[in-house]
Amino acid sequence: MMLAAIIRATGMTEWLDDFLVRSVIAGLIMVAIAAPMGCLMVWQRLAFLSDTLGHAAVMGVGLGLLLEVTPVFGVLAVALVIVFSLNRVNSFNSALSETTLAIISHTGLAGGIILVGLLPAQTVNLEAILFGDLLATTSADLTRLLITTVVLLLLLLHHWRSFVAVSVSREIAQAEGIEVRKVQLLMYIMIALLVAVMMKVMGVLLIAAMLVIPTTSARLFSRSPEQMVAVSALYGLGALAGGISSSFHFDWQTGPAIVVSATLLLLVTLAITRIFRSHLE
């Protein structure tokens, strides 16, 4: 717990006691990891997978609570079981079948809600699971989020070239000596980790939105993969700022407010690029 020691030593303890500071930090960390992961998932058409894992995560929460472990570990276990099974059945060339994903997604959600319903009412806040509860971020949540994000960012940096090459063409990447199947499995595991930690902030139903919407805005005028990641992060920041402030001022739920802000930014960007293009013509 070096982190805790550092925080104490620098006198950040009091500061971190403020729930708003904690939630802003958690939001910033999420944006930092959602941008590159979101881009990769959009490029590889895996956005739907995060949705599936998110929905099935409810099952993980239920299992975690039943077995009396921290729910996030239940979520991670369920997500890992799903990605390993998908990796086994998924052939090299075909994209993940939407039907398979939809079945897993909704069965996970339905089963999870039944499980959660069996528990005593006060143990679970179903709303927080489904839509997130950024403002209730604890120091433990923050530490987990930070560690996972650092691990994911290091993996991304180390394998970035392979990830991009596989996104462009699996066939060419394989022929040039990149082990596409291993890269794919690593990517799946990283998505499972991402979903497990983002769940706290965004809620299981809204994770995919945070991975897809800022990325789509960024794609409208990016010229390179890295530029798209950087611009996605900016849009993520904008959505976070809009979400937290409207949540604070109007008492909106934070997760949904972030998603609505992200979509508003996308619409504004679309309008501006339209006007800009018609002026050029």
Place this chain on the structure above:
Amino acid sequence: MQAELLLRASNLSYAAAKRVILDRISFELRRAQITTIIGPNGAGKSTLTNIVTGLINNFDGEIERAPGLRIGYLPQKVYVNTLMPLSVLRLLRLTHNASDREIEHALAQTGVTYLLQRQVRSLSEGELKRVLLARTTLGQPDLIVLDEPTAGVDVSGEIRMYELIGELRTELQCAVLLVSHDLHLVMSKTDQVLCLNQHLCCSGLPESVSQHPEYLALFGQQAADSIAIYAHHHDHEHDVGGDHTGHRHD
């Protein structure tokens, strides 16, 4: 002395959904030699190249690759990821650090230097093929695998492309594995033909393959005759000193 052995395939068999696609195929690829795979639709041509490039690895039989074998690959159907912003320059540098000069040279060979700064998603199918063909030559490949490189290219472009493949072989001293449906056009440049129809019907020099009964059964006398004509041109060129200017064809 034979050229350096780059890849040896022994008794390759492959079945998908209980249907035999390849049946005990053996061949060798050697440096600076062009090997052409011909065969009807569904003969297993693309499956064979996918085994060579490592895309398929659940086959029976054995593949020995020279240590550190570098492969450049042009797939038959190129799926363009329109979701990723990517310039042609970046596409060419995706997995190797080619210098500006190497990239310019590679694009010049396929006649698409002007595409350097364009976004990949804005290219036509033909343009993308040429860019990807240029890409296969970067990073000092030992073997270039081209799966129907001329599909979707007009006839004059086709002849030019086969000439180019011959030039690349000479310049890069790499082996070329080419899938083609028209043997008569690749004839003069090919060192080895593999005539495939699930099993290896026949293999060897183009002239001998074109007279083989199984080849004739698959492609008919007309194809064999047209090859004979090209073979004649081929001999003729050698008579005048192997001057491959490409003008003498017509």
